[in-house]
Amino acid sequence: MKIVHLIDYFQPRVGYQETFLAKEHKKLGHEVCVLTSNRYYPFPDYETTYEKLLGSRRLSAGRKDEEGIDTLRLESIEIPSTPLVYLIGLQMALTTLKPDVVFCHGVHSLTSYLIACEKKDLGFILIYDTHAAHFNTNLTNTFLKRVYHSVYQKIAVPKILKEKNVLFAIGEDEQSLLCEDFHLEKKDVPIIRLGVDCDRFKYSKAQRKRIRKKLQVSRDSILCIYTGKVTPNKDLDVLINAIQHINDARIKLLVVGNGDKNYINTLKKMIHNNWLIWVDFVDNQELFSYYSASDIAIWPGDSTIAIIEAISCKLPVILPIWYGTKYLDGSGGIFRFKRGNIDELVTQIRFLAYNNNLRKDVAKKVRRYVISELSWKVISQQTLQLL
Numbered sequence: 001m002k003i004v005h006l007i008d009y010f011q012p013r014v015g016y017q018e019t020f021l022a023k024e025h026k027k028l029g030h031e032v033c034v035l036t037s038n039r040y041y042p043f044p045d046y047e048t049t050y051e052k053l054l055g056s057r058r059l060s061a062g063r064k065d066e067e068g069i070d071t072l073r074l075e076s077i078e079i080p081s082t083p084l085v086y087l088i089g090l091q092m093a094l095t096t097l098k099p100d101v102v103f104c105h106g107v108h109s110l111t112s113y114l115i116a117c118e119k120k121d122l123g124f125i126l127i128y129d130t131h132a133a134h135f136n137t138n139l140t141n142t143f144l145k146r147v148y149h150s151v152y153q154k155i156a157v158p159k160i161l162k163e164k165n166v167l168f169a170i171g172e173d174e175q176s177l178l179c180e181d182f183h184l185e186k187k188d189v190p191i192i193r194l195g196v197d198c199d200r201f202k203y204s205k206a207q208r209k210r211i212r213k214k215l216q217v218s219r220d221s222i223l224c225i226y227t228g229k230v231t232p233n234k235d236l237d238v239l240i241n242a243i244q245h246i247n248d249a250r251i252k253l254l255v256v257g258n259g260d261k262n263y264i265n266t267l268k269k270m271i272h273n274n275w276l277i278w279v280d281f282v283d284n285q286e287l288f289s290y291y292s293a294s295d296i297a298i299w300p301g302d303s304t305i306a307i308i309e310a311i312s313c314k315l316p317v318i319l320p321i322w323y324g325t326k327y328l329d330g331s332g333g334i335f336r337f338k339r340g341n342i343d344e345l346v347t348q349i350r351f352l353a354y355n356n357n358l359r360k361d362v363a364k365k366v367r368r369y370v371i372s373e374l375s376w377k378v379i380s381q382q383t384l385q386l387l
Helices: 017-027 090-097 110-122 143-163 172-182 205-215 236-246 261-270 284-292 306-312 323-331 342-353 356-373 376-384
Strands: 002-006 031-037 062-066 069-074 076-078 085-087 101-105 125-130 166-169 222-227 251-256 276-279 296-298 317-320 334-337
Touching: 002 017, 002 090, 017 031, 017 069, 017 101, 017 376, 031 085, 031 090, 069 090, 085 110, 090 110, 101 110, 110 125, 110 143, 125 172, 143 172, 166 172, 172 323, 205 284, 222 236, 222 284, 222 306, 222 342, 236 251, 236 261, 236 342, 251 284, 284 306, 296 306, 296 342, 306 317, 306 323, 306 356, 317 323, 317 342, 323 334, 323 356, 334 342, 342 356
Parallel strands: 002 031, 002 101, 031 069, 101 125, 125 166, 222 251, 222 296, 251 276, 296 317, 317 334
Antiparallel strands: 062 069, 076 085
16 A cells, blocks of 8 residues: 655654654555655744754755655745745655645645645545644744634645545544634544554663763762753753752653753753753664663653653653643553642652652563553554544
């Protein structure tokens, strides 16, 4: 079967759903191609965040192998002050690829409308997913967004609903937003969750020793880790306040990522001792080493795919109480606090930091859970069951 994963921006070195689904579909014997623009996503402050990892945002168009994935990049035009991009030659590319199935990642883009317009002539099965949630998406907070969204609802939504075979969401909050915006019932939008590459994200004793030596973290230190974008919605200030409140020299915090310059400067001014270790973004293939070096993972704010990557590396994870990640409670490795409540976060950090036997017990449970429930192998098969 010929499968096309269609997405406006594709960064395989960062590692996200479209990367791993494409790889797993290929392993299952299908002919897979990612069809995308010749640009990387316009992350905020790109030059000081992702450029070090990815290089220039603009790439050459054409067909090439990227991280083992057949990728066709099209010339593109970005619409200023919006996240919208127009893929030049989309129809010709689809005619050449002759897909049996197209997975369109995202439903609020110009591309999601254009692919619906191509379905009738080319006859492929069209599956959409949505990653837009209340916590990461505001469709009407600027004048341009309101204009676009009004036109989109009148023209694009009816076309998408007419041509789609399936629409699925990656979680409850994404499902809720889509149903509100498209006037759908939740029963009509199945949830297929994000997964994890269990072969890539697995604990390594050797990497634990290497990274801790590199970061000068002693054997008896308790290393907490946060990875990802450093922006106000991630609540790193809450985490920093909590660790400072504990005031135990053995407890360190490793931040792997970058982001909002002003916010980062504010965070650094809060720190009075040397317990914070800051590492810039690393290649997705290297992240397991940093999780292996750590003892506890903490994401105090908005959710991220990194949570299940940390679980796959046998880490207990501290998260705020939120219905969108409630399903992870079944792993046996999630510890909750009320978001923004520093005292509750302190309690959970202390509970895990001073209970080595509990952390060992959690490590066994969570690894089994992700392999059986959230590996990309399992998730990729679920997507094909939609056909």
